Every structure is written in C-alpha cells, then in structure tokens.
Amino acid sequence: xxxxxxxxxxxxxxxxxxxxxxxxxxxxxxxxxxxxxxxxxxxxxxxxxxxxxxxxxxxxxxxxxxxxxxxxxxxxxxxxxxxxxxxxxxxxxxxxxxxxxxxxxxxxxxxxxxxxxxxxxxxxxxxxxxxxxxxxxxxxxxxxxxxxxxxxxxxxxxxxxxxxxxxxxxxxxxxxxxxxxxxxxxxxxxxxxxxxxxxxxxxxxxxxxxxxxxxxxxxxxxxxxxxxxxxxxxxxxxxxxxxxxxxx
Amino acid sequence: xxxxxxxxxxxxxxxxxxxxxxxxxxxxxxxxxxxxxxxxxxxxxxxxxxxxxxxxxxxxxxxxxxxxxxxxxxxxxxxxxxxxxxxxxxxxxxxxxxxxxxxxxxxxxx
Numbered sequence: 001x002x003x004x005x006x007x008x009x010x011x012x013x014x015x016x017x018x019x020x021x022x023x024x025x026x027x028x029x030x031x032x033x034x035x036x037x038x039x040x041x042x043x044x045x046x047x048x049x050x051x052x053x054x055x056x057x058x059x060x061x062x063x064x065x066x067x068x069x070x071x072x073x074x075x076x077x078x079x080x081x082x083x084x085x086x087x088x089x090x091x092x093x094x095x096x097x098x099x100x101x102x103x104x105x106x107x108x109x110x111x112x113x114x115x116x117x118x119x120x121x122x123x124x125x126x127x128x129x130x131x132x133x134x135x136x137x138x139x140x141x142x143x144x145x146x147x148x149x150x151x152x153x154x155x156x157x158x159x160x161x162x163x164x165x166x167x168x169x170x171x172x173x174x175x176x177x178x179x180x181x182x183x184x185x186x187x188x189x190x191x192x193x194x195x196x197x198x199x200x201x202x203x204x205x206x207x208x209x210x211x212x213x214x215x216x217x218x219x220x221x222x223x224x225x226x227x228x229x230x231x232x233x234x235x236x237x238x239x240x241x242x243x244x245x246x247x248x
Numbered sequence: 249x250x251x252x253x254x255x256x257x258x259x260x261x262x263x264x265x266x267x268x269x270x271x272x273x274x275x276x277x278x279x280x281x282x283x284x285x286x287x288x289x290x291x292x293x294x295x296x297x298x299x300x301x302x303x304x305x306x307x308x309x310x311x312x313x314x315x316x317x318x319x320x321x322x323x324x325x326x327x328x329x330x331x332x333x334x335x336x337x338x339x340x341x342x343x344x345x346x347x348x349x350x351x352x353x354x355x356x357x358x
Contacts, residue, residue, distance in 0.1 A: 043358060068358075119356075124345040128355060132345070149357060157354065165352040208357065228357070240309040240353075241256065242291055246302050 012036070012174065018158050026178035027055050029159050033142055033176040034059055040140040040176075041066050043131075044092070046077035047199055047209040048187045049144025050084060052178065054196045056142075057088045066093040066134055070126035071102065072211035076200040083197045095130040102126065112213060119214055119229050126211075135166045140174040148183050149208065150225050184224070249317050251334065253283045254298040256310030257290040266350045267311045270327050273343075279335055283313075309351055325351065 021029050033040060034056065041064035042052050056063045067081055085092040105113065105125055114122045135141060145157050163175040179187065184207070191198055201209055205217030207224035218227040255267035263271075274280045289298025289310055301307070301314060305323045313324040315334055324330035328339040328347050349355055 045358060120346060120349050123356065124342070124349055127358065128345050128349060129341070131355075131358065132348070143358065145354060145357070150354070165348050165355060210357070225357075241289060241299065241302055241307075242259075245289075245291060245294060245299050246306070246308065 012160075014160060014162060017160050021159050022181070024159075026051075026182060027059070029176060029178035030055050030142065031059050033140060033160075033178070034063060037140040037174070039138050040064065040142065041093075041134070041138045042142040043067075043144070044081075044084070045144065045209070046073065046080050047144070048184070048191070049179070050080070050196055050198060051187055051190050052142060052144055053084060053088055053090070054190075054194055055178075057090075063090075064093065064138070065090055066095055068095045068127050068130050070097065070211050072126065072213060074199075074201055074209070074212045074215070077209065080197060080199045087197055093134075095134055097126045097130050101129065114214065114229075115231060118232055132166055135163070135173055136171065138173065140176065142176045142178065144179050145177045146179045146182055146184070146187075249315060249334075250284050251282060252285045252287060252301070252314040252316070254287055254289055254301055254307075254310055254312050254314070256298065257288050257292070257296075259291045261292070264310055266309075270311050273327075277337065279331075279337065282335055 017032075021032065030052065042056060044050065044053060044065050044067045046067060053065055056065075069078075081092060081094070084090070102125060105122065109116075109121075141163070147155050147157055157177050157180050159177055159180045161175050161177070163173040167173045190196065199206070199209055201215075201217075205219075206215060206227060207218055208228050209215055210228055214229055216227045216230065218224060255271065256264040258264050271280075274283065287297040287301065289302050290296035291299075293299070298310070302310075302312075305312075305314065307323060307325055309325065311327065313327075313330045313334070315322045315324065315330075324334065326347055328344045331337045331339050
C-alpha cells in the first residue's frame with residue numbers, strides 16, 4: 001500500500017488570473033502568489049522594490065528574498081541590503097556572478113568595457129547568469145517591475161505571467177509583478193506611510209538604481225531611465241517590431 | 249524541411265542589431281546554407297513578407313525562424329533553441345544569455 005500522498009496543484013490559467021487580478025492591489029497579488037507557490041522568491045534590487053519585502057512581511061514570516069551583488073553596486077545599496085536584512089529579520093540570499101566569467105571579461109576588456117561597446121555583455125555575466133541560476137531552483141518569482149518605469153519595455157507588463165525568458169521545456173517558471181500598475185508616486189506614498197527603509201541614493205537625485213558606473217542622478221522631470229546607460233543609442237537596441245506593423 | 253529566416257529592417261533602412269548578429273553567427277558556423285529562404289520584415293513596408301509572417305505567427309521581435317515540415321510548421325523566436333533543435337548545434341551559455349537579454353529588454357532593470 002502506498003502511504004505517500006501527492007498533492008498536485010492545478011495548473012494556472014494565466015488569462016483568467018490576469019483579468020481577475022489586474023485591478024487588485026499589490027498586496028492582494030502578493031498574497032495570492034505566496035499562497036499559491038511554496039517555492040517562490042522575491043527579487044530585491046536594492047531600490048523601490050523594497051516595498052515588496054515590507055508587504056510580504058505583513059503576510060507571512062516565511063518567504064525567500066534574493067539580491068544580486070554584481071560587484072559594482074553603490075555602497076548605499078549594500079547598506080540598504082543590510083538594513084533590510086536586520087529590519088525584517090530575513091535571510092537575504094545574495095547571489096554572485098561566476099568569478100571565472102568576470103575575470104575573463106575584465107582581463108580581456110578592462111573594467112569599463114560597457115562604455116565602449118554596450119552594457120549587455122557585462123550585465124549578462126554579472127546579473128543575468130546568476131539570476132538564471134537562481135530561477136532554475138524556484139517555481140515562481142516576484143519582481144518590482146512597474147509599467148511606468150519604462151514606456152519602451154515595460155508598458156505592457158502583466159501582474160502575472162509565464163516567464164518566457166527563463167522557463168524551459170522541463171521547468172516552467174511563473175513571474176509575478178505585483179507593482180505593475182502602481183506609479184512611482186504610489187510606491188513612495190507607501191514607503192513614507194509605513195516608514196519602509198529606502199536607498200539613500202534616492203535623496204541624491206537617483207530614481208532608477210543599478211550598478212554604480214551605469215547609474216546617475218536625473219534632473220527634475222527627466223524620466224528615470226535617462227539615468228541608466230545614457231551613452232547608448234536606444235534606437236540601435238530596437239529589434240522589436242512596431243505595434244502597428246504586427247496588428248492584424 | 250523548409251527553413252525561413254526573418255530579419256528586420258529598421259525604419260532607418262538598416263538591419264536591426266540582433267538580425268545582423270545572428271546572420272554573422274550563422275555564417276561563422278557555416279550554417280547559412282541550411283537556411284532555405286531569408287525574408288525581411290521591413291518596418292517601412294507594412295506588407296513586406298517578414299512582417300506578414302510576424303503577424304501570422306504573432307511574433308514580436310526579430311530575427312525569428314519558420315520551420316516548415318511536411319506535417320507541421322514551427323516558429324522559433326529563440327536563436328539558441330532553433331540552433332539546438334533544428335540544426336543540432338549547441339550554443340554557449342554566453343550566447344543564450346545574450347539572446348535572453350535581447351528578447352527581454354525589461355530584464356535590464358531587474
């Protein structure tokens with residue numbers, strides 16, 4: 001007699017959940033995600049996505065958080081990692097890039113190759129490889145991505161999606177974006193209201209925060225993305241089709 | 249088997265970066281002759297053959313590959329997967345990562 005009971009959760013109907021949760025609050029979306037998946041992790045970049053950790057801490061004491069230390073972050077970001085770890089009493093998992101890959105890149109191209117060609121190679125090695133390695137171990141992840149962060153690349157992000165970037169035939173990964181429909185203003189109201197710790201770079205004019213060499217403060221009314229990879233020509237990066245051209 | 253590669257021509261008349269890169273890689277690997285037809289998705293021409301295929305298969309970025317077999321047609325939007333499954337050629341992790349980033353520019357800001 002087999003005494004092992006296997007509980008299989010039904011597959012998610014993304015369209016149905018997307019329409020059901022599209023208008024719900026970030027906290028409701030996060031509650032759903034944390035309830036639905038046991039092996040789920042929150043991605044914390046050291047910027048405004050800190051609100052996800054605050055929300056999660058009000059839902060459960062049992063949640064995974066990871067950050068990627070690219071080796072090029074601002075000292076303010078490292079300090080925020082530590083502050084968050086202590087404030088929420090969480091085990092913050094810090095992921096590092098593969099040392100051999102970084103050594104090879106630096107040996108061949110130096111420490112600032114991204115100013116010469118573009119940032120993709122460096123980001124790939126320092127950020128996306130460790131991210132993919134981590135996502136290979138979870139069933140779902142949570143990001144702080146918002147539509148208002150980039151009109152070019154984020155205007156259509158849903159609150160829940162099958163992660164087409166990192167899913168494989170054998171391992172499907174679900175991605176939640178609870179803050180997708182929030183504005184920067186709503187995020188900052190939350191941060192102030194709940195006294196959530198934030199990156200001190202925000203007090204110096206930084207809005208979007210990444211690695212130190214590739215992030216700068218922006219002026220009033222400049223879009224936050226103008227503070228990232230400002231030396232690159234956006235048009236040259238464009239391989240997607242214009243929406244009007246692929247409408248039937 | 250008939251393999252169609254769709255490349256994008258930007259509104260300034262130049263090939264998009266990824267289409268150019270993938271074309272070069274196929275040449276370097278001596279795999280260009282495995283592609284039966286190359287068609288262009290010209291952003292300046294709504295009815296260009298490549299854009300018609302993009303609309304038909306709901307593809308959002310270039311390059312992509314349409315693989316027609318006797319009983320089925322499969323569309324590959326990931327170059328590394330196309331290389332592996334259709335041309336039996338394994339790509340490096342570096343190439344896979346570069347492709348993921350090109351197809352998912354929102355990852356820049358993770």
